[in-house]
Amino acid sequence: MAIFTLNINGKKQEVDVDPSTPMLWVLRDHLNLVGTKYGCGIAQCGACTIHMDGTATRACMLTVSSVGNSEITTIEGLSEEGDHPVQQAWLEVDVPQCGYCQAGQIMTASALLAKNPNPSDEEIEMAMNGNICRCGTYTRIKKAVKLAANS
Amino acid sequence: MTLVKTKIGRRAFIRNTGLASGGLVIGFSWLASCKMTPEQVSSLPKEWFELNGFLKVGDNGMVTIMSPNPEIGQNIKTAMPMIVAEELDVAWKNVIVEQAPLNTDIFTRQLAGGSQSIRQGWESLRMAGATAKQMLKEAAAQAWGVSANEITTKEGILSHEASGNSAGYGEMASAAASIEVPEEVQLKETKDFSIIGTETKNVDGKKIVTGQPLYGLDVYKEGMLTAMIVHPPAFGMTYKGMNADTVKSMPGIKDVFHFEVYPEGIEKQWSDQGGIPELVAIVGDSTWECMQAKKALEVEWEQTSKAESTAYHEEELLALLEKPTETPARKDGDVEAAFKNAAKIVESTYSAPYLAHNTMEPMNFFAHVTPEKAELLGPIQTPEFAEKTVAARLGMPVEKIDIMMTRMGGGFGRRLYGPFVIEAAVISQKMNAPIKLVYTREDDMTQGTYRPSYKVKYKAGLDADGNLIAWHVRGAGTNDSLIFEDRFPAGAVDNYLAEKHSLNTNVTTGAWRAPRSNFIAGAEQAFMDEVAEASGKDPIEFRLELFDRAINNPVGDPKKNDYDPERYAGVLKLVKEKSDWANSNGKARGVSAYFCHDSYVAQVLDLEDGGGDMPRVEKVFCAVDCGIVINPLGAKNQIEGGIIDGVGHSTFSAMSFNDGKPEQSNFDRYRLIRHSEAPKNIEVHFVDNGIDPTGLGEPSLPPVVAALSNALYKATGRRYYNQPFINERPPLVG
Missing domain, CATH: 3.30.365.10 (Aldehyde oxidase/xanthine dehydrogenase, molybdopterin binding domain)
Structure with missing residues (x-):
């Protein structure tokens, strides 16, 4: 076990965990931030996507010891009132079915739009390809990303 | 107006007499279990009055509606309370939805399965709303000294025109809680619906997009x-x-x-x-x-x-396809004689592998x-x-x-x-x-209860004029017998034989979205396309002729046939019109139609140009007859999801076994459809017929498998018989 001081959603947080612990479980089990989801544990499904210094990152393969001083943003920290343009677009288009993968989808989409405010359909698909939606909301997700891009 | 006895889920409407005296309900874990949005918190009532097991009215007119059934993404947590709110006549913005706990004393069928929540809940949900509305009217009638029949309601307001009295539901809630539960209630005419049929957003949407604890x-x-x-x-x-x-x-x-x-x-x-x-x-x-x-x-x-491998399952299923059954599932006429007289015979075999469910939440x-x-x-x-x-x-x-x-x-x-x-x-x-x-993902994927693996063999006979005179289907599945013998084209062909086998295996299987239909629809509708081609007729016209036969001169006892040929033909005609079927603009295009979960779905699917052996789906036109649509926004989402699910699994997904060991345990080897592979556009059209609602969560998946394989045939000149279709591509040469 070791103590790590992390910068999460703009706040310093201290955890005492095994250095090999993935950020996914640090967030969920130790910091009560459960919006970041477990789907596969091997960075194949994207349900655990967070931002590390603004880049979409899979938290299930990111060990706590490798985070250092990087700024971590989770779905809970994406906006204060849940009104980030991507979140608003998701509500406007009524994207979710079961909803489980959507936090990860939103984190990937918001990181994409921060770097590329007007992505083409192909750029959206390529950026989002690491995020599986088992319910099949892909067409709505694309619509919501474009709506957010235009807002 | 329809007078209905409040018989269904009667216990839900009989209140605990201990509560009826004061009518006040305290407790319920709803404040702890759901975080209110700021607007709602500011308008929370001081007291709640339970009028029946489905709902309670607050002293300020807010209403809490319990959603009885499990929410798995089919969006009934929005749709079921909409039905209650419709009959209660309350503004949707004043409704708080809460997931009901398991309570078999109050709710009749707290199960998510078979696309049945709305079908089975339709009457009791309407009654819950109508009963509470009647009690509120009675309370107002007593307070104002007028007849309850003269009181009208609109969006949570009770009015008596002659006396000029009016009051919000909240003002009458306390008194209503001590009113006798009515024996009969009036349900609305469908033309008077103001909530049912409106595009309504997911009640958990905000919590989902902000990562609140829900699962x-x-x-x-x-x-x-x-x-x-x-x-x-x-x-x-x-x-x-x-x-x-x-x-x-x-x-x-x-x-x-x-x-x-x-x-x-x-x-x-x-x-x-x-x-x-x-x-x-x-x-x-x-x-x-x-x-x-x-x-x-x-x-x-x-x-x-036994340590079973996929090769073993394949061999055994194929052997069963060659084996007649002692007692056919259905037999009309004499197929053997008809095949002897047929001018043309078409024969094909289709297969699909085991599938894991792979819910994103293990x-x-x-x-x-x-x-x-x-x-x-x-x-x-x-x-x-x-x-x-x-x-x-x-x-x-x-x-x-x-x-x-x-x-x-x-x-x-x-x-x-x-x-x-x-x-x-x-x-x-x-x-x-x-x-x-x-469960880890690996535990989840390797533990079983899979969609069975299936094989089915079809044989059809056509006369010299291209009329279908004989149809023989023999199917086999692992731990499942596959065939729905009374579904189409049963009843539309003079000589019809359906046989089914089940292969016992120790690989555990179970229901997977649209059980059996998820495979048999794709096989049947792909075969129908082959037969239509052999007959020289347009695939939609060929099907419509068969439906005409089932409508005008059905074979056997028409009550035995598990479908309504007019509604079936209706969705085909609608999708033909909406897709401008005759004018495909050069796109490789396939059609398919299927009936399951009491609903009818027809699809026309276009493939993208230049996609090689596995082109992407450009567009799917989909016509759906599921009766009254409660929430068109959520309903379209279900249809779209079923289409993507069907295209995805039939194209990419498979579970296989070696000496009993699953060969896929996570998404690195088990392929699910991703963003860049999904159909680009989906256009959904509902038939507006005012019939009581039927299933919606499953019926769009089964037919799309054949809409896809029929379009792939147009694009490549080859039939795709074995799922996943990605493996049906020809090997690279040179």
Whole structure:
């Protein structure tokens, strides 16, 4: 076990965990931030996507010891009132079915739009390809990303 | 107006007399269980008055409506309360929706499965709203000294025109709570609906997009431990022994033990299907620590039944396709004689592999078992059945078992089977502590209850004019007999023979979104396309001729036929018009139609140009007849999802086995459809016919498999017979 001081959603947080612990479980089990989801544990499904210094990152393969001083943003920290343009677009288009993968989808989409405010359909698909939606909301997700891009 | 006796779910409408005196309901865990948005908090009532088991009215007119059935992504948590709100006549913005706990005294069918929640709940949900509205009217009538029949309601306001009186529901809620429950209520005419039929957003939308705790995996409670299981690595194996000592001393590990989930003689429910009798449990402080111990633990297993491989299943199923059955499932006329006289015969065999459900949220459940009671919380499609087995297994009366349902990260049939609920309860009892059982993705994918693997062989005979004179289908599945013998084209062909076989295997199988239909529709409608081509007719016209036959001169007893040919033809005609069928603009285009879950779906699918052997889906036109559509916004989402699901699984997905061991255990080897592979556009059209609602969560998936394979034939000149279609591409040459 070791103590790590992390910068999460703009706040310093201290955890005492095994250095090999993935950020996914640090967030969920130790910091009560459960919006970041477990789907596969091997960075194949994207349900655990967070931002590390603004880049979409899979938290299930990111060990706590490798985070250092990087700024971590989770779905809970994406906006204060849940009104980030991507979140608003998701509500406007009524994207979710079961909803489980959507936090990860939103984190990937918001990181994409921060770097590329007007992505083409192909750029959206390529950026989002690491995020599986088992319910099949892909067409709505694309619509919501474009709506957010235009807002 | 329709007068309806309040017979369905009658207990829900008979209030506890202890409450009726004051009418005040205190308690309910709803404030603790759902975080209110700021607008709602500011308008929360001081008191709630329960008018029946489905709803309570606040003193300020806010209404809480209980959504009785499990929410797995089919969006009934929005649609079911909409039906109650419609008959209650309350403004939707003043409704708070709450997930009801399992309560068989109040609710009649708390199950998510078979696309039946709306179908089965339709009457009782309407009655719940109408009954409460009538009680509010009676209360106002007494207060104003007028007849209740003269009182009208609109958006939560009671009015009496002659006297000029008017009041909000909240003002009359207290008095209404002591009114006798009416024996009869008036239901609205469908033309007067103002909530049903309007595009209404998901009631949990805001919580989903902000990452609020909603799912079973998000349950964290004081003093809770994490539990994981280790199950046999292959089907046909059982527990022999282990050395847990080194693992028990690993950091954060509390205990490692072998346990019986289903001891000899325990009474099981159908929902226990697929349950593994003996498992190993690892219990610890945190998920990661349990995962580490799980990797380190060495368990010894022994082979106790056949180690089956995919090659074995394939051979056995193929052999069954050559074997006549002793008693056909249905026989009209004489197919053999007809084949002898046929001018043309078409014959094809189709197959599909096992599939895992792969809900994005793996199986999990919270359990806190004490000698006094068992508290269970998590994602389960069949809580009523799980409760019975938990009671039997723990040796506790059912009254002491309390099951609450969380929102579920997908179902697709997987959570119909709840051995994990029993496992969680047993582990908690043994640990004498609250625990959350968590399956890893690998546990989830390799544990079974799969969609069976299937093969089916079709043979059709045409006369010299291209008329279908004989149809023979023989199907086989692993642990499942596949054929729906009374569905189309039964009743539309003079000589018809349907035969079905089931191959017993120890690879556990179960219902997977649109069971059987998810394969047989794709095979039947692909074969129909081949037969239409052999007849020289347009594939839609060919089908419509058969429906005409079933309408005008059905073969056999028309009541036996499990479909309405007019509604079936109706969706085909609608999709023909909407897709401008005759004008495909050079696109490779396929058509398909199917009936299941009491609903009718027809699709026209266009492929993208220049996509080689596996071109992407450009557009799907979809016509749906599911009767009254409660929430078109959510309904379209379900149809779109079913289409993407059907295209995805038939193109990419498969489970295979080697000596009983699943060869796929995570999304690196089990391929699911992704963004860049999904259909680019989906256009959904509903038939507006005012008929009582039918299934919606499943029916769009089955036919799209054939719409796709029929379009692939147009694009490549080759028929795609075996799923996943990605493997049907010809090998690269040179």
